[in-house]
Amino acid sequence: MTISVFDLFSIGIGPSSSHTVGPMRAARTFVGGLLADGDLPRVTRIKAELFGSLGATGLGHGSDKAVLLGLEGESPEEVDTSTAESRVAGIRSSGRLRLAGLREVAWDADDLVMHRRTSLPYHPNGMTFRAYDDPGETVRERTYYSVGGGFVVDEDAAGKDRIVPDTTPVRYPFTTGAQLLAWTQETGLSVSAVMAANEQSWRTDEQIRDGLLSIWRVMQECVTRGCATGGTLPGGLKVPRRAAGLHAQLHAADDKDDPMRGIDWVNLYALAVNEENASGGRVVTAPTNGAAGIIPAVLHYLVRWTPHGSDDAVVRFLLTAGAIGLLYKENASISGAEVGCQGEVGSACSMAAGALCEVTGGTPEQVENAAEIAMEHNLGLTCDPVGGLVQIPCIERNAIAASRRSSPPGWRCTATAGTWSAWTRSSRPCARRART
Numbered sequence: 001m002t003i004s005v006f007d008l009f010s011i012g013i014g015p016s017s018s019h020t021v022g023p024m025r026a027a028r029t030f031v032g033g034l035l036a037d038g039d040l041p042r043v044t045r046i047k048a049e050l051f052g053s054l055g056a057t058g059l060g061h062g063s064d065k066a067v068l069l070g071l072e073g074e075s076p077e078e079v080d081t082s083t084a085e086s087r088v089a090g091i092r093s094s095g096r097l098r099l100a101g102l103r104e105v106a107w108d109a110d111d112l113v114m115h116r117r118t119s120l121p122y123h124p125n126g127m128t129f130r131a132y133d134d135p136g137e138t139v140r141e142r143t144y145y146s147v148g149g150g151f152v153v154d155e156d157a158a159g160k161d162r163i164v165p166d167t168t169p170v171r172y173p174f175t176t177g178a179q180l181l182a183w184t185q186e187t188g189l190s191v192s193a194v195m196a197a198n199e200q201s202w203r204t205d206e207q208i209r210d211g212l213l214s215i216w217r218v219m220q221e222c223v224t225r226g227c228a229t230g231g232t233l234p235g236g237l238k239v240p241r242r243a244a245g246l247h248a249q250l251h252a253a254d255d256k257d258d259p260m261r262g263i264d265w266v267n268l269y270a271l272a273v274n275e276e277n278a279s280g281g282r283v284v285t286a287p288t289n290g291a292a293g294i295i296p297a298v299l300h301y302l303v304r305w306t307p308h309g310s311d312d313a314v315v316r317f318l319l320t321a322g323a324i325g326l327l328y329k330e331n332a333s334i335s336g337a338e339v340g341c342q343g344e345v346g347s348a349c350s351m352a353a354g355a356l357c358e359v360t361g362g363t364p365e366q367v368e369n370a371a372e373i374a375m376e377h378n379l380g381l382t383c384d385p386v387g388g389l390v391q392i393p394c395i396e397r398n399a400i401a402a403s404r405r406s407s408p409p410g411w412r413c414t415a416t417a418g419t420w421s422a423w424t425r426s427s428r429p430c431a432r433r434a435r436t
C-alpha cells in the first residue's frame with residue numbers, strides 16, 4: 001500500500017477519526033456503491049450494525065450520527081459541521097433518510113444496532129451495512145473496518161464500492177526508517193524532499209504545496225475557533241472548555257521575559273484544537289482526531305515563536321511529519337482502538353518532533369532520532385477515554401505531548417550551530433531536553 005501525506009492529514013469532523021470520520025466514509029462508500037451499480041432506486045430500507053469498539057463507545061464518539069450523515073452522502077471533508085446535529089435530529093424525528101441525498105427511505109432507531117460485546121474478526125472497529133428492497137430481499141451487504149486515522153478498508157467487497165489499496169509506484173519507496181535514511185544518504189535529500197518527490201506520483205509541486213497550505217489554514221482556523229469558544233463540551237461529563245479563558249489570560253499576562261511563556265501558548269493551541277474536536281467541529285486528522293492538536297500546536301509554535309516560520313517551512317514540516325507517520329501506519333498502527341494511545345498521541349508526537357527537527361536545521365539522522373525519542377516516551381500509553389468521550393484524558397494528553405515537542409524560547413541548539421531544538425541523543429544538552 002502506498003501512503004500519501006494527504007492520507008495522513010485530511011480535513012474531517014470531530015470527535016474521532018476511527019469512530020466518526022471512518023464510519024461516515026464507510027456509510028458514504030456503501031450508498032455510493034448502490035448508486036454506481038444502479039441499485040439505489042430499488043432500496044426501501046437500510047440497516048447498519050456497528051461492532052467492537054464502535055459498538056461499545058460509538059455513541060460517545062458520534063458514530064451513529066456519522067453513519068446517518070454518510071448514508072445521506074456527506075463526507076467528513078465537506079459536511080457542514082454547524083448543521084450536522086440538527087440534520088441528524090431531523091432524520092430521527094421524521095423517520096426519513098435521503099440515501100446519497102437522492103432516495104428517501106424510512107429510518108427507524110432499530111435500523112442502527114450497536115453491538116457492545118461482539119467484534120468482527122479483522123479489526124475492533126467493524127461495520128456491516130445492508131440494503132433491502134420492498135419484498136425485504138437483500139440488495140447489497142458490505143462489511144468495512146475503520147482502521148484508524150479515518151482509513152477504511154473492506155473485507156472482500158467486490159463491485160464499484162470496493163476499497164482498493166493504493167499501489168501507485170513512487171520514486172523513493174520506503175516502509176522503514178532504515179530505508180528512508182538510506183534514500184536521504186544516497187540522494188543527499190532531506191526527509192521532506194524525499195517525501196515531496198514521492199508525492200509527485202499523485203500531484204504536481206504546486207498542488208502539493210497548495211494542498212498542504214490549505215491543511216495548515218484549516219488548522220489555524222480550528223485554533224482560532226477553539227480560542228474563541230467557551231462553554232461546556234457535549235456529552236455527560238460536562239467538561240468546561242478552557243482554551244478561550246486561557247487565551248484571554250495569556251493575552252493579558254505581562255510576562256514577556258518568562259522563558260516558559262511559549263509553552264503556555266503551545267498548550268493553548270493544542271487545547272483549542274482538541275476542544276473543537278471534542279465538540280464535533282472541523283479539524284485536520286493529524287494523523288487521527290484524538291491526537292489532532294499536537295501537530296497544529298507545534299506548527300503554531302514554529303511559525304509564531306521561532307525564527308524559522310514561513311510557508312516553505314510549513315510545507316516541509318508537514319511532509320516530514322507525513323514521512324514519519326507513514327512508518328507507523330505501515331509497521332504498527334495509528335489506531336487507538338488497536339494499539340492504544342501510543343498509536344495516536346505517540347505517533348503525532350513523534351511526527352511533530354521529527355518535523356520540527358528538520359525545519360530547524362536537523363539532519364535526517366537527527367530527524368529520525370527526534371521522532372524515535374518522542375515515541376519512546378509514549379510507549380505503553382493506553383486508550384482510556386473516560387465515558388468513551390474523546391475528552392479526558394485525550395485533550396490534556398495532546399497539550400502535554402505538544403509541549404514536550406517544543407523547546408522553550410531561549411533554549412538554543414548547540415548541536416546544530418544556533419538553530420532551535422534539533423534534538424539528538426548523541427549530543428548534550430539536546431538529549432536531556434528532549435526527555436523532559
Ligand code: SF4
Binds near residue numbers: 290337340341344393
Ligand atoms: S485516550 Fe488516546 S487513543 Fe484513546 S481516544 Fe483518547 S486520544 Fe484517542
